[in-house]
Structures are given as C-alpha cells and as structure tokens.
Amino acid sequence: xxxxxxxxxxxxxxxxxxxxxxxxxxxxxxxxxxxxxxxxxxxxxxxxxxxxxxxxxxxxxxxxxxxxxxxxxxxxxxxxxxxxxxxxxxxxxxxxxxxxxxxxxxxxxxxxxxxxxxxxxxxxxxxxxxxxxxxxxxxxxxxxxxxxxxxxxxxxxxxxxxxxxxxxxxxxxxxxxxxxxxxxxxxxxxxxxxxxxxxxxxxxxxxxxxxxxxxxxxxxxxxxxxxxxxxxxxxxxxxxxxxxxxxxxxxxxxxxxxxxxxxxxxxxxxxxxxxxxxxxxxxxxxxxxxxxxxxxxxxxxxxxxxxxxxxxxxxxxxxxxxxxxxxxxxxx
Amino acid sequence: xxxxxxxxxxxxxxxxxxxxxxxxxxxxxxxxxxxxxxxxxxxxxxxxxxxxxxxxxxxxxxxxxxxxxxxxxxxxxxxxxxxxxxxxxxxxxxxxxxxxxxxxxxxxxxxxxxxxxxxxxxxxxxxxxxxxxxxxxxxxxxxxxxxxxxxxxxxxxxxxxxxxxxxxxxxxxxxxxxxxxxxxxxxxxxxxxxxxxxxxxxxxxxxxxxxxxxxxxxxxxxxxxxxxxxxxxxxxxxxxxxxxxxxxxxxxxxxxxxxxxx
Numbered sequence: 001x002x003x004x005x006x007x008x009x010x011x012x013x014x015x016x017x018x019x020x021x022x023x024x025x026x027x028x029x030x031x032x033x034x035x036x037x038x039x040x041x042x043x044x045x046x047x048x049x050x051x052x053x054x055x056x057x058x059x060x061x062x063x064x065x066x067x068x069x070x071x072x073x074x075x076x077x078x079x080x081x082x083x084x085x086x087x088x089x090x091x092x093x094x095x096x097x098x099x100x101x102x103x104x105x106x107x108x109x110x111x112x113x114x115x116x117x118x119x120x121x122x123x124x125x126x127x128x129x130x131x132x133x134x135x136x137x138x139x140x141x142x143x144x145x146x147x148x149x150x151x152x153x154x155x156x157x158x159x160x161x162x163x164x165x166x167x168x169x170x171x172x173x174x175x176x177x178x179x180x181x182x183x184x185x186x187x188x189x190x191x192x193x194x195x196x197x198x199x200x201x202x203x204x205x206x207x208x209x210x211x212x213x214x215x216x217x218x219x220x221x222x223x224x225x226x227x228x229x230x231x232x233x234x235x236x237x238x239x240x241x242x243x244x245x246x247x248x249x250x251x252x253x254x255x256x257x258x259x260x261x262x263x264x265x266x267x268x269x270x271x272x273x274x275x276x277x278x279x280x281x282x283x284x285x286x287x288x289x290x291x292x293x294x295x296x297x298x299x300x301x302x303x304x305x306x307x308x309x310x311x312x313x314x315x316x317x318x319x320x321x322x323x324x325x326x327x328x329x330x331x332x
Numbered sequence: 333x334x335x336x337x338x339x340x341x342x343x344x345x346x347x348x349x350x351x352x353x354x355x356x357x358x359x360x361x362x363x364x365x366x367x368x369x370x371x372x373x374x375x376x377x378x379x380x381x382x383x384x385x386x387x388x389x390x391x392x393x394x395x396x397x398x399x400x401x402x403x404x405x406x407x408x409x410x411x412x413x414x415x416x417x418x419x420x421x422x423x424x425x426x427x428x429x430x431x432x433x434x435x436x437x438x439x440x441x442x443x444x445x446x447x448x449x450x451x452x453x454x455x456x457x458x459x460x461x462x463x464x465x466x467x468x469x470x471x472x473x474x475x476x477x478x479x480x481x482x483x484x485x486x487x488x489x490x491x492x493x494x495x496x497x498x499x500x501x502x503x504x505x506x507x508x509x510x511x512x513x514x515x516x517x518x519x520x521x522x523x524x525x526x527x528x529x530x531x532x533x534x535x536x537x538x539x540x541x542x543x544x545x546x547x548x549x550x551x552x553x554x555x556x557x558x559x560x561x562x563x564x565x566x567x568x569x570x571x572x573x574x575x576x577x578x579x580x581x582x583x584x585x586x587x588x589x590x591x592x593x594x
Contacts, residue, residue, distance in 0.1 A: 088430065098421035098428075102352050114344050115429050143355070159425070 013076055015040045015167050015198035016061060020070035023056055023222075030056040032222035034070070038167075038215070043189060043199045045209035047317070048219035054202035057219070058169050061200070062092050075166035091160030091168045091197070095175060097152040098159070099144050105155050106131060106140040113162050130158040133195060134188045150181025154188045161192055168192055170201040174208060186212055206313030216313075218320055226320050233316045239283035242292055243307040246276040250301050258295040263288055275304060281311075338432040345426075345439025349413070350446060360447055363409060364454050367402045371395070371455075374521055375462065385525045388554020395464040396476070396547035397520035399455055400540050403448060403484040404515050407491035408508055410444050414495025415504050418592060433590050437492050441485065448484045452477060467552025476550035479570045483543045486574030489581035496588040519544055523556030536560055539573035546570035 016038035023031040030053045038044040046054045059065040061074055063083050072079045075089045099108050106127050113123035131140045134154045139147065144155065153173060160168055170189065174182040189212055193199055203209055209216045210230045218226040218233070226233060242263065246255060252269045255278055260267045265281040282288035289308050296303055353360050371394065379390040417423045426436050466473050494507055517534060518524075519541040524532035535541055545566035548555045557563045 087428075092428070094421075094424075096421045096424075098425035100348065100422045101420065102355050103348065107348075107351070111344060111348055112425070112429070115341055115426075115431050115435075117430075 013073075014038055015042075016044075016072075016074055016200060018057075018061065018070065018072040021057070021060060021067055021072060022069035023053075023060060023065065023067060025056075029222045031060065031070075034219075034222060035224055036061075036217060038198060038200055040198050041193065041196070042214040043193055043201065043212050045213035045216045046200065046202045046219055047204075047206065047209045047216050047313075048202075048225075049204060049321075052219040053222035054219055055171055056222075058092075058171050058200065058202055061167075062090055062169050063087055064092075088163065089166045091157075091163065091165035093153070093156050093160050093168070093170045093173060095172055097156045099152060099155060101145040102143060104141050105136055105144055105147070105151075108144060108155060109158060109162065112159050116163055126162060130161055133191050134158045135184070135191075148181060149177045150184040153177065153181070153185050157185075157188050157192060161195065161197065164195075165197060168197045168199050170199060172202055172204070174203070174205065182208070206317055210313050218317065220321050230313065231310075233313065233320075234311045236316060236319070239281060239311075240285060240288075241309050241311055242278075242280050242282050242289055243305075243309065244278040244292060244296070244303045245274065245305040245307075246278065246296075246301060246303055248275040250276055252276060254299055255296065255301060258299045258301070259292055262291040262295045338435055338438070341431045341435035342438035342442060345436050346442035346446075349440055349443030352413075353443075353447065359409065359412075360451070363402075363405070364451050367398060367405070367451070367455060368458055370401075371398050371458065371462070374398075378521075382522060384554055384556040385523050386554060386556060386558050388556070391462070391464055392553040393548065393556055394521070395455075395459040396551055396553055397518075397544040398459075399452060399480050399547060400483060400544040401515050401518075401520045402451060402455060403480050403543070404487055404540050405511060406444060406448050406451075406484050407487045407494075408511060409447070410440065410488045410491030411495040411498075411507060412504060414440060414492050415499050418496060418499055423592065427592065434586055437489075437585055437589060440492060441488055444488050444491075445481055445485060448481060452480060468550050472550040472552070475567075476547040479543055479546050479550075479567070482571070482574045483539065486539075486577040486581070489578055489585050493581055493585040493588055496585065496592060514538070515540060519556060519562075524560075525556065525558065536562060539577065542566060542569040542573050 014037050016036060018034060018036040021031045021034040022029065032053075034053065034057055036057070046057060048054050056065060060067050061072055061079060063079050063086050067080060074086045077086045077089060079086055100111070103111065109127035109130060110120070110123045113126050114120060118126060131137045134157060136151065136154055136158065139151055144152065147155065157168070157170070157173075173189065174185050177185065186208070189199055189201065201212065213230065215227065215229055216233060217224055226236070242259070244255075244259070252271075255276065256267050256269055259278055259280050263280045263282045263284070267278060267280045270277045270279070284291070286308065289306060293303065293306055375391050375394055379394065382390050384390065384393055423436070468476070494503070498504055498507065517531070518538040519535060524535040524541070527535060542562060545555055545557060545562040546569070549566050555566070562569060
C-alpha cells in the first residue's frame with residue numbers, strides 16, 4: 001500500500017521561522033523586514049488590512065513567491081534551497097476553491113489522493129476519514145456544485161490535508177462566507193490542528209483571529225506591528241471597558257463627569273432607542289465597576305444595566321495601526 | 333516520473349473526464365445529434381443534385397466524409413473542456429500536485445478518444461440504418477476506423493493548445509466558427525475536382541480530406557477522385573498528416589500547460 005509522502009520534518013524547532021523577509025512589487029514594499037515564528041501544533045493568525053502584505057508573506061513561505069532578502073524555514077526546511085521538500089511538507093488553501101465542481105466531494109478527495117500516489121483502497125480510507133473529520137460525510141456523495149461556500153472551503157481544506165502536511169496555509173479562509181459558513185470553517189481549522197497540523201491563516205477579521213488563533217501577528221505595510229496572544233494584545237489597550245445603560249431622562253453631562261472621575265479615562269456617551277449608553281476604559285476591573293455604580297448612585301442616577309467587557313481586537317487593531325507612524329513602536 | 337506512473341496518473345484524470353460526461357451528457361449527445369442532422373441535410377436535401385466524378389452513390393460518398401468531419405469537429409469539445417477547466421481552480425490544483433505535466437492532457441486525450449469511439453459507432457449505426465453500405469472487408473473497415481481515431485487524436489492536441497491559450501469566451505467562440513470553413517474546405521461534401529482549381533488544390537491537401545478519402549477507399553465507397561495524390565496514396569497521407577500535426581502540437585500544448593499561470 002502506497003502512503004502519501006510523509007513529512008521529513010525534524011521533531012524539534014518551530015513549524016515556521018522567518019527573519020527579515022523583504023519583497024518589492026515595483027516601487028512598493030510588500031514585505032519590509034517581516035519576522036515570524038510559529039510553534040508546532042498552534043494556530044497563528046496574520047492580521048491586517050488589505051495590502052498589509054499578508055498574502056505575500058504566505059506565498060513566500062509556501063515557495064510560490066521568491067524572497068529578495070531574509071531567510072525562512074518551514075518545518076525546518078529552507079524555502080530558498082529546498083523548494084520541492086517545502087512544497088511536499090505544506091498544504092495551501094487559496095481564496096478560490098480548487099475543486100472539481102461536477103464530481104462529488106468524496107470523488108474529489110479520492111481522485112486527488114490517488115494522484116498523490118495512494119492506492120485506491122488507501123485513498124478511499126483517507127477520504128472517508130477526512131470527510132468525517134471535517135463534518136462533510138452527509139454531503140460526501142453530492143456534486144460539489146451543490147455545496148455552500150462554507151462546505152466548499154472545508155472540502156478544499158480536506159484536500160489540502162490529504163498529504164498530512166506539517167503546515168497548512170489558509171489565505172483568508174472565510175472571506176465571502178455567511179456567518180454559518182464561517183463558524184463551520186473555524187471548526188474545520190480546529191479539527192485540522194487536532195489532526196496534528198500547524199496552521200498559519202491570514203484574515204482581515206479580528207473576531208476570526210480572536211476565535212481561532214493561539215497567537216496573532218498584526219501586520220501593516222509589510223511589517224509586524226504587534227505580536228502576542230489575543231489576551232496580550234487586548235491588555236495593551238490598558239484593561240477592560242465599562243458599559244453602563246441609563247434611562248433616557250438622565251442628564252448626559254452629569255453621567256459623563258461622574259464616570260470620568262472614577263475611571264480617569266475618556267468617556268463615550270451614546271444615545272440609542274433604549275436610553276443612554278456610557279462606555280469607558282478602566283484598569284480597575286470589577287472594583288472600577290463598583291466605583292462607577294456608587295458614583296452614579298451618589299449623583300442620584302440608577303443604571304438600567306452595568307457591564308464589564310474585554311476590549312475587542314477591533315479596538316486593539318485601530319489603536320495599534322494608529323501608532324505605526326512612530327517607528328520605535330512597530331516592533332514588539 | 334516513470335512511464336507507468338505517468339500512465340496511471342493519466343488514467344485517473346481520464347476517469348474524471350469520463351465521469352463529467354456521465355454526469356452531464358448533454359454536450360456529447362448534442363455533438364452526435366448535430367452530426368446526424370448534417371447527414372440528413374446533405375444526404376437528402378442536397379445529395380440528389382450532386383454527381384460525383386467517377387460515379388457512385390452520394391450517400392455512400394458522404395458517410396465516410398461525415399465520420400472524418402466529426403473527428404475534426406471533436407477538437408471543439410476538447411478545447412471547450414480544457415478552457416473551462418483552466419478558468420476554474422481545478423487546473424491550478426492539478427498543477428500544484430507532484431504529477432507529470434503530460435498527465436492532464438493525456439487523460440483528456442484518452443477520454444476524448446473514448447467519446448469519439450462511441451460517436452463513431454453511433455454514426456456508423458445511423459449510416460447503416462439510412463442505407464449506407466461498406467463494401468470493404470472487416471479488416472479494411474477496422475483500419476478505416478483506426479485512421480479516423482488517429483485523426484481525432486492528432487487534432488485533439490490542437491484543441492488542447494487552443495483551450496489553454498484562448499481561455500476567454502471570445503477566443504473559444506472564434507474557433508467554433510472557424511472550424512466550419514476549415515471543415516467544408518475539404519472533400520467531405522463535394523469532390524475537390526468539382527471546385528475551382530485553386531480551391532480544389534487547397535481542399536485536396538486538407539488533412540480531413542486525406543482521412544475521408546482513405547476511409548472511402550477502405551470501406552469500398554466511391555471516392556470522387558480520378559487523379560492526384562489521394563487517388564493512389566490516400567491511406568499513406570491519412571497516416572502522415574496526423575503524425576505531422578501531433579509532432580507539432582503535442583510539444584506546443586505540453587509547453588502551454590506548463591506555462592499556464594493565474
């Protein structure tokens with residue numbers, strides 16, 4: 001029985017390691033001294049706006065784009081001198097589904113597995129296992145042309161996993177999908193990791209990085225703006241956010257002053273259909289929450305609800321990219 | 333990449349191409365229906381007023397020509413299938429696989445030849461029903477079928493190249509229109525000896541004419557030829573023409589496939 005080409009990856013060291021990558025298109029730098037380290041068995045997100053260099057970073061690591069400067073290793077293999085070995089150690093899922101629309105999902109997997117050198121029985125086994133793992137068994141014997149966007153993307157991921165790659169690259173895996181499709185693809189990514197793959201994904205969606213990634217690299221203009229776990233990045237904003245809902249009749253200025261006096265931070269007041277919503281940053285956690293309620297009580301105001309939450313990555317992202325003008329803060 | 337590995341990969345691709353027809357049979361069925369329509373139009377509508385040089389029944393003359401023409405028109409199907417594949421993501425995936433660069437075109441060739449064999453059987457059956465008769469021996473008739481498939485094999489590489497190069501709808505449409513004058517400028521419907529001299533010379537040298545003339549000879553049908561190279565050496569020319577076409581277009585289409593980007 002033939003097996004899929006197994007990965008020649010060494011047992012130690014990071015799954016991905018890049019230092020000082022540079023790549024220009026015309027006069028603009030797509031990568032401008034890009035660094036990245038991804039540990040084995042983790043999900044790492046490259047987060048950034050359009051044109052930040054995310055896809056160029058992935059293409060460079062996947063050997064589709066030649067590096068101008070710098071060095072990179074994928075599963076311990078040099079992307080410059082070991083092209084073929086790197087390619088057999090990785091799986092790549094691009095933005096367009098690379099599937100045969102007329103064939104069934106299972107037939108796609110069996111065909112690609114056989115083209116990878118597996119015998120027919122081995123290919124059938126592998127296909128059945130991946131269909132099960134990515135929750136596609138029910139749709140396995142239907143034409144791909146009847147699949148939803150999320151199902152196509154999951155089948156695409158399954159095809160990429162046929163060779164048991166050491167590293168799976170996903171370039172904007174949920175772009176253009178509906179919320180259900182996104183959730184399904186997220187689950188597929190988690191299952192791919194459970195099967196032993198390291199995942200590097202690019203995304204423009206902060207909640208996606210928050211949901212999936214163990215670590216996040218924030219990119220802007222071809223460089224790393226910040227790196228850390230979702231919790232670390234959020235803590236950079238200086239703690240949590242306090243939200244207070246108030247009846248419509250309350251004087252906004254009174255509330256603003258009362259909250260600002262306790263939190264020592266900028267206070268946003270919004271008026272919506274249900275009344276006033278007051279939001280402020282605080283490093284004090286639940287203590288700050290209690291202090292805000294006391295201060296409002298002292299001003300004779302009774303909140304309709306109070307709420308403490310972590311900052312969203314959106315807030316972190318805007319905060320970080322606003323500061324990219326000062327170069328000494330662009331490396332973490 | 334060893335030859336057996338390449339053949340195995342081509343076989344897998346061929347099964348995939350055949351499955352497309354099984355799932356969506358309208359394209360090949362339409363192709364066959366169209367050829368049958370042409371037979372009826374020329375055999376009955378125009379046939380009565382055509383007198384062949386050297387004599388003979390027009391329907392007996394027409395049918396081998398139609399077989400050859402069907403083989404030529406087959407390149408449209410090849411071209412469309414290749415163009416559709418390369419517009420979608422699946423060709424990119426094939427290219428990213430560690431497989432021989434000729435596996436995909438060879439698989440296509442195998443599937444198209446299988447399709448054309450079925451088409452030929454239907455046409456032969458249909459011809460026999462409406463009164464066409466092959467007077468030659470069994471071995472001669474089989475050789476004629478082999479020559480027809482040989483022409484199809486050579487021309488399908490032209491289809492692969494065109495499909496890879498002209499991926500847009502416009503290019504494909506242009507070829508679908510241009511195969512008509514190329515097919516008609518042959519001895520399929522009328523003998524070149526009845527054409528203006530220069531046109532007759534061109535028609536005589538059309539590869540489709542060589543195959544049609546050789547098939548008429550082998551099936552024991554009237555050839556409409558009294559003089560010229562095809563009078564004596566039709567079978568040889570029908571062997572050599574496709575060989576020349578394949579020698580030019582196999583490497584060209586393999587190169588186009590390797591260079592395919594986007």
